[in-house]
Amino acid sequence: EADIYQTPRYLVIGTGKKITLECSQTMGHDKMYWYQQDPGMELHLIHYSYGVNSTEKGDLSSESTVSRIRTEHFPLTLESARPSHTSQYLCASSEYNTLLGTEAFFGQGTRLTVV
Amino acid sequence: KNQVEQSPQSLIILEGKNCTLQCNYTVSPFSNLRWYKQDTGRGPVSLTIMTFSENTKSNGRYTATLDADTKQSSLHITASQLSDSASYICVVSDRGSTLGRLYFGRGTQLTVWP
Numbered sequence: 001e002a003d004i005y006q007t008p009r010y011l012v013i014g015t016g017k018k019i020t021l022e023c024s025q026t027m028g029h030d031k032m033y034w035y036q037q038d039p040g041m042e043l044h045l046i047h048y049s050y051g052v053n054s055t056e057k058g059d060l061s062s063e064s065t066v067s068r069i070r071t072e073h074f075p076l077t078l079e080s081a082r083p084s085h086t087s088q089y090l091c092a093s094s095e096y097n098t099l100l101g102t103e104a105f106f107g108q109g110t111r112l113t114v115v
Numbered sequence: 116k117n118q119v120e121q122s123p124q125s126l127i128i129l130e131g132k133n134c135t136l137q138c139n140y141t142v143s144p145f146s147n148l149r150w151y152k153q154d155t156g157r158g159p160v161s162l163t164i165m166t167f168s169e170n171t172k173s174n175g176r177y178t179a180t181l182d183a184d185t186k187q188s189s190l191h192i193t194a195s196q197l198s199d200s201a202s203y204i205c206v207v208s209d210r211g212s213t214l215g216r217l218y219f220g221r222g223t224q225l226t227v228w229p
Contacts, residue, residue, distance in 0.1 A: 006158075042221040043159075043204075090158050094217075101146035101166065102208045104217055106158030 003027050006091050006107035013081055013114055021076045021110045023091030032074040033104070035090040036060060043090060049074055081114045088112070117142040119207050121220035129228050132195055136223045138188040138205030146210035150179050150190045153202045153222065162190070162203075195227045 004025040013019055025032065030051040035043040035058075045058030049068040063085070064078050074093075078085055091107040119140045128134050140148070147166045151159035163172050163179040165188065171180050178191045192199055205220040 040222075040224065043219045045217075088156070092158075101164075101210060102217065103149075103161070103164065104206070106151075106160070108158045109156065111156060 004091065004093055004105050004107045006089075006110050008110060009108060010111045011113070013112070015080075015082055015114055017081050019078050019081055019112070021089055021091075021112070023074045023076070023107055024072050025074075025093045025105070026072060027093060027095070027105070028071065029093035029095050029105075030071065031094045032068070033092045033094070034058070034064075034066060034074070034076050035092065036062065037088045037090060037109075039088075047076065081112075083114045086112060086114050117207075117209065117216075117218050119205055119218045119220040121203075121205050121223050123223060124221070125224040125226070127226045127228060128195055130195060130197055133191065133193050134195060134225065136190045136192075136203050136205075136225070138190070138220055140186050140188070140205070140207045140218070142186075142207040142209050142218050144210050145183065145186075146208040148179075148181055148188050149206045149208075150177070150188075151204040151206055153204055155201070159204055159206075192225075195225075197227050197229060200225060200227045 007022045032049045034047040037043045044060035046062040047066040049055050055066050088109050090109045092104045094104040122137045149164045150162045153159040165181040176193045181188045202222040204222040207218045209216045
């Protein structure tokens with residue numbers, strides 16, 4: 001099982017609140033990602049990082065922000081949560097193998113509900 | 116445009132039966148293709164990975180095939196179990212960038228009935 005952890009697993013929060021979703025990995029991977037996934041739909045990349053102090057926006061526009069101060073930690077923050085932010089958020093990290101190419105490892109996800 | 120298409124969108128089978136899931140992709144240049152299993156409310160877990168030179172790879176009751184010429188892959192599940200009920204996601208990686216960009220299919224939702 002992959003060593004990548006997300007907390008909390010479930011979060012119900014009121015509109016307007018600030019929240020931070022935590023993601024940590026102990027594999028020493030430089031590349032980390034945040035995906036958003038609605039029920040029955042595909043994963044959409046919202047943020048990624050090549051390493052410390054490197055963050056980029058993904059394909060899907062998101063009002064969230066990320067930071068990468070330490071290699072193992074890649075938190076995602078919503079300054080003011082809205083019901084439209086209700087979704088599952090998946091964190092991942094990856095390594096490149098010369099034989100197999102890129103392999104991604106996923107956390108268990110955070111199910112966010114904004115009421 | 117790099118895309119990954121999966122079919123069927125959903126599938127219901129009886130316990131003990133076999134099934135085959137399909138994945139077509141247009142990702143180029145191709146690096147590898149993975150099948151992931153995602154249980155409801157959890158993160159995807161890798162089942163198999165296939166590189167350009169591989170045609171078939173098995174992992175227990177799961178057998179994946181890859182035809183790099185037609186850009187098609189399949190995942191065959193043998194003797195299905197109730198625990199196989201999940202979403203199966205095809206993920207293709209390119210090798211055109213240092214990021215090793217991942218392209219996700221929408222998944223096939225498999226339900227196994229007793």
